[in-house]
Amino acid sequence: MSTAESATSTATRRTPGLVPVTETMRTTERTEEPATDHPAAGPSGPSAPSGRRSAARATWAFWRLLGSELGLTFRRPRNLVMLAVLAAVPVVIGVTLRLVGGSDDGMGGIIQAVAGNSLMLTFVSFSFLVLLLMPVAISVVAGDSIAGEAGGGTLRYLLAAPAGRTRLLAVKYLNAVVYAYAVTAVVALSALLTGLVLFPAGPVTLLSGTTIPVLDGLVRIAITVGYVGAGMAALAAIALALSTFTEVSIGAIAGTMVLVIVCQVLRAIPELGSITPYLLPTKFTNFDAVLRSPIDTGALADGLLTFGAYILLFGTIAWARFSGKDITS
Amino acid sequence: MTAVMQEAGAPFGAAPPSGDAIVTEGLTKRFRGGQVAVDALDLAVPRGSVFGFLGPNGSGKTTTIRMLLGLVAPTAGEYAVLGLPQAEALPKVGALVEGPAFYPYLSGTANLMRFDAADPYAVRGTVRRRVEEALERVGLSAAAGKRYRNYSLGMRQRLAIAAALLGPRELLILDEPTNGLDPQGTREVRALVKEIAADGTTVFVSSHLLAEVEQMCTHAAIMRAGRLVAQGTIASLNGGLVTRIRVETPDEPGAARVLGSLGLAEVRIEGGQVLAELGGHAPEQINAALVGEGVAVRGLAVVRPSLEDVFVGLTGEGFDVDG
Amino acid sequence: MRRGTFVRWGVPIAAAAVIGAAIGAGPVIAAVSGEPALPERSAAQLLADAVAATNKEGGAAPMSGTVQQTSSLGLPALPSSGSASPLSLLSGSHEVKVWFGAADKLRVAMPTQLNETNLILNGGEGWYWDSATNTATKLTIKKGDTHTPATPVPQPSDLTPQQVAERVLAHADEHTAVRVINNAEVAGRPVYQLVLSPKEEGSLVQEVRIALDGETYVPLQVQVYAKGSAEPAFQLGFTQVTFTPPAAENFTFTPPPGAKVEEKTIGLEDMRGKQAEQHAEHAERVASEAKVVGDGWASVAVIPFSLSDLTAAATGTPDASATPGGPGEHFGEGADPQALLDSVLKSATPVSGTWGSGKLIKTKLVTALLTDDGRLLVGAVTPEEITKAAGTK
Numbered sequence A: 001m002s003t004a005e006s007a008t009s010t011a012t013r014r015t016p017g018l019v020p021v022t023e024t025m026r027t028t029e030r031t032e033e034p035a036t037d038h039p040a041a042g043p044s045g046p047s048a049p050s051g052r053r054s055a056a057r058a059t060w061a062f063w064r065l066l067g068s069e070l071g072l073t074f075r076r077p078r079n080l081v082m083l084a085v086l087a088a089v090p091v092v093i094g095v096t097l098r099l100v101g102g103s104d105d106g107m108g109g110i111i112q113a114v115a116g117n118s119l120m121l122t123f124v125s126f127s128f129l130v131l132l133l134m135p136v137a138i139s140v141v142a143g144d145s146i147a148g149e150a151g152g153g154t155l156r157y158l159l160a161a162p163a164g165r166t167r168l169l170a171v172k173y174l175n176a177v178v179y180a181y182a183v184t185a186v187v188a189l190s191a192l193l194t195g196l197v198l199f200p201a202g203p204v205t206l207l208s209g210t211t212i213p214v215l216d217g218l219v220r221i222a223i224t225v226g227y228v229g230a231g232m233a234a235l236a237a238i239a240l241a242l243s244t245f246t247e248v249s250i251g252a253i254a255g256t257m258v259l260v261i262v263c264q265v266l267r268a269i270p271e272l273g274s275i276t277p278y279l280l281p282t283k284f285t286n287f288d289a290v291l292r293s294p295i296d297t298g299a300l301a302d303g304l305l306t307f308g309a310y311i312l313l314f315g316t317i318a319w320a321r322f323s324g325k326d327i328t329s
Numbered sequence B: 001m002t003a004v005m006q007e008a009g010a011p012f013g014a015a016p017p018s019g020d021a022i023v024t025e026g027l028t029k030r031f032r033g034g035q036v037a038v039d040a041l042d043l044a045v046p047r048g049s050v051f052g053f054l055g056p057n058g059s060g061k062t063t064t065i066r067m068l069l070g071l072v073a074p075t076a077g078e079y080a081v082l083g084l085p086q087a088e089a090l091p092k093v094g095a096l097v098e099g100p101a102f103y104p105y106l107s108g109t110a111n112l113m114r115f116d117a118a119d120p121y122a123v124r125g126t127v128r129r130r131v132e133e134a135l136e137r138v139g140l141s142a143a144a145g146k147r148y149r150n151y152s153l154g155m156r157q158r159l160a161i162a163a164a165l166l167g168p169r170e171l172l173i174l175d176e177p178t179n180g181l182d183p184q185g186t187r188e189v190r191a192l193v194k195e196i197a198a199d200g201t202t203v204f205v206s207s208h209l210l211a212e213v214e215q216m217c218t219h220a221a222i223m224r225a226g227r228l229v230a231q232g233t234i235a236s237l238n239g240g241l242v243t244r245i246r247v248e249t250p251d252e253p254g255a256a257r258v259l260g261s262l263g264l265a266e267v268r269i270e271g272g273q274v275l276a277e278l279g280g281h282a283p284e285q286i287n288a289a290l291v292g293e294g295v296a297v298r299g300l301a302v303v304r305p306s307l308e309d310v311f312v313g314l315t316g317e318g319f320d321v322d323g
Numbered sequence C: 001m002r003r004g005t006f007v008r009w010g011v012p013i014a015a016a017a018v019i020g021a022a023i024g025a026g027p028v029i030a031a032v033s034g035e036p037a038l039p040e041r042s043a044a045q046l047l048a049d050a051v052a053a054t055n056k057e058g059g060a061a062p063m064s065g066t067v068q069q070t071s072s073l074g075l076p077a078l079p080s081s082g083s084a085s086p087l088s089l090l091s092g093s094h095e096v097k098v099w100f101g102a103a104d105k106l107r108v109a110m111p112t113q114l115n116e117t118n119l120i121l122n123g124g125e126g127w128y129w130d131s132a133t134n135t136a137t138k139l140t141i142k143k144g145d146t147h148t149p150a151t152p153v154p155q156p157s158d159l160t161p162q163q164v165a166e167r168v169l170a171h172a173d174e175h176t177a178v179r180v181i182n183n184a185e186v187a188g189r190p191v192y193q194l195v196l197s198p199k200e201e202g203s204l205v206q207e208v209r210i211a212l213d214g215e216t217y218v219p220l221q222v223q224v225y226a227k228g229s230a231e232p233a234f235q236l237g238f239t240q241v242t243f244t245p246p247a248a249e250n251f252t253f254t255p256p257p258g259a260k261v262e263e264k265t266i267g268l269e270d271m272r273g274k275q276a277e278q279h280a281e282h283a284e285r286v287a288s289e290a291k292v293v294g295d296g297w298a299s300v301a302v303i304p305f306s307l308s309d310l311t312a313a314a315t316g317t318p319d320a321s322a323t324p325g326g327p328g329e330h331f332g333e334g335a336d337p338q339a340l341l342d343s344v345l346k347s348a349t350p351v352s353g354t355w356g357s358g359k360l361i362k363t364k365l366v367t368a369l370l371t372d373d374g375r376l377l378v379g380a381v382t383p384e385e386i387t388k389a390a391g392t393k
C-alpha cells in the first residue's frame, strides 16, 4: 500500500479520535504543552488545567530527569574512576617537576615557572590533559549517553515512559556538559592543591613577564576552567552526535577519539596550516591566553565562538538523527 | 474455559464511552532493506478488553507494539492510542516491549525510580509509594534492594511488569509477559492481568502461549507474516470450529451406526475411536443411547475446539518462520 | 515521513550554512560590497594624505592590534622548525600583537603555545623577554636611531607630502600601473587599497596591494598576489586594530623574580648581534660580486654561488627576499638550515639550455636557478625569464 493511497482512503473513512501518524509523531516531540494544543484530551487527560502550570510542570519534570541522569553518571564506578585518574595526573606532574626541577636550573621556562609558583601547575596540567586524557573521559560519557541506552535496551523504555526524544537528548547533553565541567574542575582543584603543597605560593609570573597577585591568579584559573570546560562541552556534542548513530557505545567513543587524534595529527602537518584554526582541538590549548598581559580576550572569544559553532552543528545533527530514528533495540 | 466464554462480551456489551483503546488503520512498516514487518494492519482493541495478540515468530507483533509506543515510525497508515496524541497517551500506557531492559548496576527500586523520572507526568512526591506498590504487586519486595545484575530471568521479567505498573494506567501493553516465568509466576501474571482488567484497564498482550491467551483474554487478533488474519472475541474466533464427541469403543461400526441414527454429522472411525460433530446433542443422552444399543463404551469425551486449532488453521502447520 | 526527514535534516544543514557564512562572511562581504565606502582618491592624493598624516605632530596615531602574517609561497615541505624561528614564517600563518603608544613607545608580543616573546621599547630603553628561557634582556638603544619601525613610509622633512607622492609615483610609473580601491576593508575598518601591478610580462607578481586606513592612513595590510592565484601568496596585516592609546602598563617592564637578566647596548640594526657581524663580511663580498639583470619587476639578481657556500649562507641570513618586514623576524634563532636546504634541493628540477645547466626551484612568487657553473639567479619572474637572464653573461 502506497502512502498516497492511504492518504486518500483515510480522508474518506476516518475513525473519530484517530490521529494521523505524522501528527502523532510530531506531538511526541512536543511534550511541553499538550493540553493547550489538544483540547480533545478530555477531562481524563493528564494535562494540567492551565498552560502556565503545565509549563511549570514540564520544567520540573525536566530537572527531575536531569537529576536522575546526573545521579546515574556520578554513581557509575567507571565515571568516578576516570575522575580519579584525571585528579591523579596533576599530582604526578607536580611530584615529577619537584624532583626534576630541584636538581638543576637548565630547565625550560614553563617548568621553572611551575617550580617558582604553585598556581602554574594548574596551567601546565591542563596543557597536558587537554590533548588526550580529558577528551577521553568526556567522549566516554557523551559517546555512551544514547548508544549505551540503546545497546542496553533501556532507551525503548525511557522513550515509552515517555521521556520525549528532544527532551531526552537535551538532558543527555546537559549531563555530559556537567560531567565535562566536573572533570575540568577536579583537574584544576587537584593541581591547585598539589601546587600549594609542593611549590611556593606568591605572586604569579605570566608568560608576558609581568607579575600578578595570587588572587588575580585564582581568577585566571577560574576563567581557564570556564574556557576548557566549554571546549570539552563542544567535544561532548560531537560524541553525542556519533552516539545517536550507533547502538554500540564503544563505537561512538572510539569514533570521537579517532577524530581528536586525527585532528592532532593534522595540526602537526605544516601544509595544512590553513585548516588547523578550524579544528576543535586547536582551540583547547588557547586557554594560555589568560597567562598573557593583558588577557588575550580575542583568542578566548575566538575559541568560545568555535566551541559554539561545533555545539550548534553537532547538536542539530544529533537532534535530526535521534528525533527520526527507529528504536529497534 | 467456560468462564472465559461467559465473560466474553461482557465488557464489550457495555459499549465503552470513548471508543477503542487502540485503533490502527492500514498501519504499515517497511524496514530499511525492504522487509515489510507489518502490512496494512487494521486493529481495533476495545476499551476494557484483555486483548490477545497472537502470531508466529517474526509475524510483526513486536513491530506493531513499537509503532504504537512511538519507537518506530510507520511507513504508512494511522494509529491512535487511547484516542489521544501520543505525548498525552503514553503516560497512561504501561509497556513491556520485547523483554526486560534495566541498568544492571542499579537495584530494582533505583531502576523503577529512573524510569519514573523519565515520565513527565509522574508525581515525584509519590514515587516511593508507587515503586513499593509495584514491586509488591509482582512479588519482588524481598529483592527490591538487590542489583538488577543479580536478578534471575523471572525476577527480571517481574521487574519489567512492575515498571509497566508504576503509574495509574489506562492501557497495558505487554509483549510476551510470561516469558521465562516459572509456573507460579505464569499463574500470578495471569491473575494480575485479570485483576488489572477488573479495574477497567485495557490489557493488550502478545503471546505465543495459546492456552494462556485462551484463559486470560476476552479478545484476540492473529497475525501472519505482517498481516492480520483474524480478530474478534475469543468466542467468535472459536465459533468457526465445531465441538465434537469422541467415543472409545471396541465396536466401532456399532457406535458409528448409533451416532448416525441420532442424527450426528461427520461420523468418522479412527482406530478404536469414533468421532462426530456434537451439534446440539447432550453428551449424556448419547452415552445412554450407546449403552442402550449394547455398544461397549470404554470412554466418552467432548472435544472442544481450542485456540490452537484456530491458530494453526489460520497460520499453517509449518515450523519455518515467514519472511 | 519522508517530508519530515527532509525538514529535520534541514536544521543541521541550515546550521552548517550559518557557520559557513560566519566564517566566510568577512572576505565575502568585503569583496562583494560594491558601494564605495570612502570618498574617491587618486593615487597621488592618497599618498600625499598618507605622508601628511604621518608627518603630523606626534607621528603615527597610537594604536594596538593583532598582526597576522600568512605565506603560501608554494615552497616544498619545510621541516617543522621552532615556532619562533624566522624560517617558520615562510609557511603557514603567524600572529603578533602590537601596541604602539608613540614614536618611542612600542610593544610587540609574539604569543606561542604556553610561551611568549616580548619586545618593549620605551624611550631610550627597551626590554626583550623570552618566557621559554625565562630571560629578560635589557636593551639600551643608541641615541639618534629611534625612528619607529611601525612607520615604513619615508619621512624626508624637506619635501611637502605632495612632492613626495609625485616623486614616488613618477618613479613607479615606468614599471608599474597604480590604482586605488576605496571599498575594501581590513580588520573591520574601511581602507584605501593602493594596487601596484607590474607592467613586465615576465613577472610572477600579479599585483601588490597596500591597504591604508581610511581615517588615519596607517598602513594596515600588505598583500602580494602571484599570477594565476586568487589568494595572496604573502600577506601581512592587522586582523584586529584599535586606534586608542594602549594602557601604559604595556610599555613598562620589570623583570619577574627568578628571571635571568642580561644587558645589551645596541642600535636597532644590531639586533642580530655577533652572529650577524660574522656573516656581514661574507655578505659584503657576495654583494660586491652580484649584479642585476633585467628591469623593474622583472629584474633578476645574479650571485656567484656554490653548493658548499649555500650551507654557510643559510646559517647566516635566510633569503632576504622571502622574509620581508614583519617584527617577528627579530625573534629566535636557529632551526635546522641543513634540513631546510635538503628539502628545498630535493624539489629542484634539473634544467639545461644554451646557457648551460642547473637546478631550478620555483615557488609562487620567486624563481631561483642554481647553475652548475656556480651562479645563483633569483627573481620574482617566470622560469623562462630566469633562464634568459642566465644566458646574459
Ligand SMILES: Nc1ncnc2c1ncn2[C@@H]1O[C@H](COP(=O)(O)OP(=O)(O)OP(=O)(O)O)[C@@H](O)[C@H]1O
Pocket (backbone or CB within 6 Å): A328, B031, B032, B033, B035, B036, B037, B055, B056, B057, B058, B059, B060, B061, B062, B063, B064, B322, B323
Ligand atoms: N530493525 C529491523 N530491520 C529489519 N527488519 C526487522 C527489524 N526488526 C524486525 N524486523 C523484521 O520484522 C519482522 C517482524 O518482526 P517482529 O519482531 O515484529 O516479530 P514478532 O512477531 O515480535 O516475533 P516474535 O514472536 O519472535 O517476537 C521479522 O521478519 C523481522 O525480521
Ligand SMILES: [Mg+2]
Pocket (backbone or CB within 6 Å): B061, B062, B063, B098, B175
Ligand atoms: Mg516479538
